[in-house]
Amino acid sequence: MDLVANLAHGFGVALTLNNLLFCLIGCLIGTAIGVLPGIGPVATISLLLPITFGQPATTAIIMLAGIYYGAQYGGSTTAILLNLPGEVSSVVTTLEGYKMARRGRAGAALTIAALGSFFAGTFSTILVAASGPLLTQVALSFGPADYFSLMLLGLVISAVLAQGSVVKSIGMVVFGVSLGMVGTDVQTGQQRFTFGIPELSDGVGFVSIAMGMFGIAEIILNLERPESRSVMSGKVGSLMMTRDEVRRSIPSVLRGTALGSILGILPGGGAALASFGSYMMERKLSKYRHEFGSGAIEGVAGPESANNAASQTSFIPLLTLGIPANAVMALMVGALIIQGIQPGPRMVEAQPDLFWGLIASMWVGNLMLLVINLPLVGMWVKLLAVPYRHMYPSIMIFCAIGVYSLQNNVFDVYQTVFFGIFGYLCSKLRLEGAPMLIGFVLGPMMEEHLRRAMLLSRGDVMVFIERPISATMLAIAAVALGAMLLPNLRKGKDAALAEGG
């Protein structure tokens, strides 16, 4: 029972008063940051890093991890309450979460987001502890061709995110991919579709698109239909989940956790796929799939669990290979290296306090977030009782400052105006924003993996079929596409027949 002994050792480290305190600070700050649009965890963590100077490495890392999870929690709060997704994973949460809030079930949506995430966090912490090094092999078995196919599958299933016509939403996915091509070509340095605008040379800003197409467009639409917003601010609803909601959420949380745990291990895009992969799964597997689009609790429970599970397991490559998958993890590596610790395969033996302490504190952090967030649900929901005429200018200003602060450049503000108007137009034409955003995020990664796969295969496309992982992904994508298109085609044919008859 090595695992138990190790975990006990870890809890011994994590549960010291000092570490608990820093874990709490991290979680609080992270939650606050997640709520603010445009302010990401990287900037905050860097700002707060000095607090941990003079503290042991374990303490610093525990606080950083707290901020990281806290930001994930906070992000879903604004997505549910205000339709403001600050990052890719919360785009999915807006789909059902915001609809639930409009039905007066904001309390239930926030509660299940917190509970689901906690469960997922607990499960994936155990997973990391029990089989971290083994799971690294999963990450290492993915080559460029496999990543490309995984992302292609992601794009195909993201069309399911849409409520309306599948063809239109695939169209939007592809448009998102095209939009992702704007900027400097990573490989050749060629400026593509930038019209000589230097601000576009690093691509169109994700936050600008998300704030414009979701936040600003939603404000405009709400102002256009005064009747719906009076309903919204009037109906706060019960905070508690009903027994039925609990019952419906359990299988979704389990599925989301499993999917998220696997995808999180894959560096470079896996975690981004987790939440909407889970959404897709729920829409296909849930008994209540007809409720999707009007606020189905499964559509919050699954993706939120998946997201949190993925953010835990994405530590595995860092801890076992020593290679950070994203900027937040790079900060952690930085913090370790400054203290003279090199993350990597030897860290488990060389620094057992740090390794097991971190794993235990992952769980403690999740517990703390639950304790912080459940009472806050009531407060957040009260925010909805603020009259909308006071609400919308505040949302607008927060978006504007957040967007500006990304680069300290007003160009981003104007870009957001543009996407606000575009988002309004899209919603009038029933073109969906969520698939477009996912295409936008995955597009550039796909291009990179596609190029690399072809370089390695000497230009042979068969590589996508010869590699078993890739072939499986492509097969699933094909089946999913067929399953989605068939009813659509049949409906079209029926309509045509009805027309003819």
Place this chain on the structure above:
Amino acid sequence: MSWALRRRIVLAGTIPALLTARAATAQAWPAQPIRLVVPFAPGGTTDLVARLVAAGLQERLGVSVIVENRAGAGATVGSEIVARSAPDGYTLVMSNIASHGISPSVYRGRVRYDAVTDFSHIALVITNPTVWVANPRAGIRTLQDAAARAKSPSGLDVATSGAGSSNHLMVVRMGQLIGKELNHIPFRGAGPAMQAVIAGQVPMMSDSLPSAASHIRQGSVIAVAMASAQRHPAFPDVPTFREQGFDLASDSWFGLSAPAGTPAPIVERIHRETMAFLAMPETRARFSELGGTPGDLTPEGYADFVRREVAAWAPLVQASGATPD
């Protein structure tokens, strides 16, 4: 919110707000967090060294130094962002042999900054040799093995931190020495490239020693050859390129630069603090562990160094025929 409450907040909030904001504008540099742009993905030497320097400067300047990764196109994307930023001392870039030496020649006509005139160069931080590493299961122990693999029908794939890096040029020049072009696989930085090598997707990699050092020590990759004149003191077992019959040596360098027009006192201050940080025994120990030598140039000296590097690489790139495509 009730009127009474709002009034109270207003009264409580406005007055200190006025006072503090006035005070802030009068303060001297640095009054705000400093942004240090790393033009590569996390996990490479640029990133590693930048984080060490950021921590050192943070402590000495008393403000946060935020490291921001902006990778792409041979480190030119991140460098361009800095070249365009306000020269107020709050935006710095980890300038390096790619962004301020080789890329301007490799990405001819596509780089929209001048590596010399668009920057106030501040300090050279580290120089280090290049090392070629291989996946332990790839069956490549020596450069002869590598050459044999390159000449076989399957060819040899070599990963690098990106086109325009010194590693890219190493790959091109090595191919010319072997007499068979190597299959250059560029990544967004040494971090992702190293991961592909450890996973065995790419058998070999050319990397700056600091980012490879820990992976070599941990045994996840094996060091095949060091591109330095003599064997490296930190890795005395690793033979040089020259010992193995290939006359190649390549050092890469990393430094701090700010947008052109940054006030001289600020440049002077950053330079002074960087030098003090580099002189610390802990830093020296860490650097020698990473296999790098701390830099000791004045701001003028570093600017001159960059000018000479850009000029020196242009004909070499031309001769090698290295292109990003």
Place this chain on the structure above:
Amino acid sequence: MKINTKDLLSAAILISLALIGLWLNMDHTMGTARRMGPGYMPWLSFMLQLILGCIVLGFSLFSGPDPLEKWTSQEVAFLIAGGVVGMAAGIGAAHMPGWFSSGWNPLGIGMFVGCMVPSIVKSWRPLFLISAAFALFGLMLEPVGLMAAIAASVALSALADETHKPLGVLGLVVFLCVLCWAVFIYELDIRVPVWPQF
């Protein structure tokens, strides 16, 4: 034939953007499948977008009717006027000396003016006043600082909702100024000019 106007317009957007993209992409080399040039992936995605646009177009011809809300001639006229005046204002500003033509101000001025013109029509107000207020924030932020920018854009956006009262707006402005100062300046210390700079 029951034409689905919404789908028809969606198809038009997808197809026209794809065509523009493909046209712009002619500047970029395609490369080979082995060594893809910068034009390869954009070509793939724009072609796919074009094909999907055409499919949507095909469906739209008999999946209707799904008409758009009717626009009055006044709405259309002011929309076009907004576009024209906005463009003119932007181009004009670019040729003016000083502040008007510096940085992204011509773009901001064009957007602001272009959005203000159609918002004369009441039914356009939610869309264009919010957009104008956002653009105004961008225009004012750097020259006159955060506080003035908040005040101006909140006041402008308040016009988009008729239930606002002047005193309520004033209260909101003060509240937001204090809140934003506390959160963004005091706590997060982001780099934004707070007060007018002379």
